[in-house]
Amino acid sequence: MRVDVMTALVSFERVFEVLDLEPLVREAPDPVDLPDQAVSVDLDDVTFRYPSAAEVSLASLEQGAGDRLGGSDVLRGVTFHVGPGSLVALVGPSGAGKTTITSLVARLYDPTSGTVRLGGVDLREASNRSLREVVGMVTQEAQLFHDTIRANLSYARPEATDAELWEALRAAQVATLVESLPEGLDTVVGDRGHRLSGGEKQRLAIARLLLKGPGLVILDEATAHLDSESEVAVQRALDSALAGRTALVIAHRLSTVRGADLILVVDEGRIVEQGRHSELLAAGGLYAELYRTQFSEQPTPAAG
């Protein structure tokens, strides 16, 4: 992944913005298609370090250099299993490695050692096309292209009919807004177009995700404060987007951690605790502490 690493660094932001993923790592000669459904996610003893700037420039000149030079490991011995259709919440202090885990699951990078599998297939063996179809991402800063709403949505599925676009808009709680615009689906949005609120942009991004229909959703939950009406609408939209899919959520909301099938507590690049909300709360460890400091919208029952 010599030159690809450079591409990765340059387009990392953009990749996250556009939801659909351009894999930045090398495809195997005889790639395998990932299953076209809710997939399991398995990380087995994953270690990862980001390539340094020096490595990237050297590696682009000299094959193999990137494998020899090193920064520090940001993930160490990460192992977990997520069943198909489960909702997994990643929690942990800032810089713990949550985003990095999601980047490996989306194969923006390959692990330094260990394996990442979706639906049992090692991502190094997976076809880029099926990876793009199976993995969908929604980030905090939902970005739209400076183009019409129709173009922004169709990007996810060019063959979608208007009826399908409206169905996705309804499920994403944003159809009423689009109907109210004089040019409807043909309204130009984005930086210089019709101005949308943060919540509206997120819901359009969710509509795009619904059209794509990925088996795995990676979601970076909003920390930004939305007004409460918008918050409820976004939450409803997300509920329909996550139903029937595997979801990996970088969680900031109490309702998400409470409802998660599995919570992975990440600290300094390791999974330090895993389990459900009540178990982890009772264990009285890092999760219980994070719960008090990061998720304390309600009084904490006596824990541990």
Ligand SMILES: Nc1ncnc2c1ncn2[C@@H]1O[C@H](COP(=O)(O)OP(=O)(O)OP(=O)(O)O)[C@@H](O)[C@H]1O
């Ligand atoms: N592209 C990158 N290149 C080099 N180091 C990086 C890169 N992205 C993240 N890191 C480093 O990797 C470590 C883990 O970061 P990561 O973003 O995965 O943490 P996080 O748990 O998602 O944090 P936050 O909650 O603040 O988003 C940090 O030390 C961070 O500085």
